[in-house]
Amino acid sequence: MYKLENIKKHNALLKSVLCLFVVSGFLFANDNVAVDGGKKYPIKDGMYTKYHLNTQGYKEFNFGRKATKDEINAWNVDIKPDGEGLPKYDTKNGKVLLDEDGKPIIAQGSVELGEELYDEKCASCHGDFGSGGKGYPTLAGGSRNSLKFQRLNPADMNPNPEGPFKTIGTYWPYASTLFWYIKDSMPFTNPKTLTNSQTYALVAYLLSVNNIKINEKELDYEFILNKENFSKIKLPNENGFYPNVDTPKNPKQGVENITKFLANADNYGTGKRCMKDCIKENVADLVLRIKHDLSKDANQPLSTKRDLPKLKADEKSSIGKTIYESKCAVCHGNEAIGAPVLGDKEAWANVVKKGMDKVYSNALNGVNAMPPKGGHMDISDENIKKTVDYMVESSK
Numbered sequence: 001m002y003k004l005e006n007i008k009k010h011n012a013l014l015k016s017v018l019c020l021f022v023v024s025g026f027l028f029a030n031d032n033v034a035v036d037g038g039k040k041y042p043i044k045d046g047m048y049t050k051y052h053l054n055t056q057g058y059k060e061f062n063f064g065r066k067a068t069k070d071e072i073n074a075w076n077v078d079i080k081p082d083g084e085g086l087p088k089y090d091t092k093n094g095k096v097l098l099d100e101d102g103k104p105i106i107a108q109g110s111v112e113l114g115e116e117l118y119d120e121k122c123a124s125c126h127g128d129f130g131s132g133g134k135g136y137p138t139l140a141g142g143s144r145n146s147l148k149f150q151r152l153n154p155a156d157m158n159p160n161p162e163g164p165f166k167t168i169g170t171y172w173p174y175a176s177t178l179f180w181y182i183k184d185s186m187p188f189t190n191p192k193t194l195t196n197s198q199t200y201a202l203v204a205y206l207l208s209v210n211n212i213k214i215n216e217k218e219l220d221y222e223f224i225l226n227k228e229n230f231s232k233i234k235l236p237n238e239n240g241f242y243p244n245v246d247t248p249k250n251p252k253q254g255v256e257n258i259t260k261f262l263a264n265a266d267n268y269g270t271g272k273r274c275m276k277d278c279i280k281e282n283v284a285d286l287v288l289r290i291k292h293d294l295s296k297d298a299n300q301p302l303s304t305k306r307d308l309p310k311l312k313a314d315e316k317s318s319i320g321k322t323i324y325e326s327k328c329a330v331c332h333g334n335e336a337i338g339a340p341v342l343g344d345k346e347a348w349a350n351v352v353k354k355g356m357d358k359v360y361s362n363a364l365n366g367v368n369a370m371p372p373k374g375g376h377m378d379i380s381d382e383n384i385k386k387t388v389d390y391m392v393e394s395s396k
């Protein structure tokens with residue numbers, strides 16, 4: 001995005017482009033074909049094929065209602081690099097939470113709390129201390145020097161056996177992205193369940209294991225992160241996304257130069273052709289044409305069927321299978337995580353040795369890194385047991 005410096009020039013340019021589109025629309029318009037080439041069907045008696053269509057005219061749309069302030073706040077969770085959008089208080093459903101005295105609860109979290117949360121909710125995928133090795137991204141370790149490594153290319157005379165080691169401390173430019181991503185998408189099996197204070201704590205812990213300092217001080221267990229001191233975080237690779245060629249004093253100078261250049265319409269044309277008589281041959285001979293007529297396939301009658309896919313003769317559908325595929329496969333379908341994988345007879349034989357009552361109890365109450373019900377507390381106990389039955393039966 002760039003600021004339009006010369007309104008008159010830009011308005012003239014936009015008008016000329018608009019006229020061109022309008023003229024081309026009249027020349028090439030086809031009532032039976034949509035803009036993207038799809039088939040358009042006639043509207044008859046208020047019906048578009050088998051579907052009812054409201055043909056009444058509307059001066060304005062007034063469906064539903066305006067979103068409330070709390071509803072907007074609940075979704076407005078993006079955080080900008082300068083810290084804009086960071087929460088000051090703990091909230092729930094967009095509303096600020098109050099303590100026993102009726103005062104807003106300040107959102108803040110310590111490194112110590114962050115470690116507890118990480119071990120409980122994150123280590124099963126990202127490894128101890130963010131070391132990785134379980135099929136998901138490594139979050140800590142490495143050095144900025146590794147970013148200069150090129151990917152392995154066997155064709156090189158001396159191929160580099162190592163690629164860049166991209167972690168929070170070596171690659172990420174801003175800590176705001178870390179807060180936003182954790183708050184919006186983690187933990188993987190149950191996103192959007194962390195409070196603002198828990199998110200601050202996790203960010204503080206991850207910064208500490210990456211040896212990030214704030215005001216030249218290391219983040220010890222007692223360090224507490226909140227909105228007030230968040231802006232003091234400076235990650236080592238903040239300027240790593242700007243080319244440092246001939247602007248060593250200001251790495252962002254190149255971006256400022258190109259922004260200024262694009263803001264001047266004279267630099268990229270004013271609608272005048274700078275070349276003529278470029279093509280000597282017959283233009284019609286230069287067009288690539290499709291040899292086969294695709295119109296029959298493209299204009300097939302619109303289907304209105306909404307039937308569920310039919311099961312194969314030897315295939316059974318069950319609640320357990322449905323829940324497994326939608327909720328459990330993310331962990332029990334990945335050997336790297338450590339959970340018994342569906343179909344692994346030996347692994348599940350060891351699980352069943354404990355007795356089915358114990359297996360049910362572990363599924364309902366959690367075991368090791370798996371939270372109760374895998375983090376899906378909305379599923380009934382009965383259906384959790386059916387899911388366990390499906391996994392056991394499918395692994396015999």
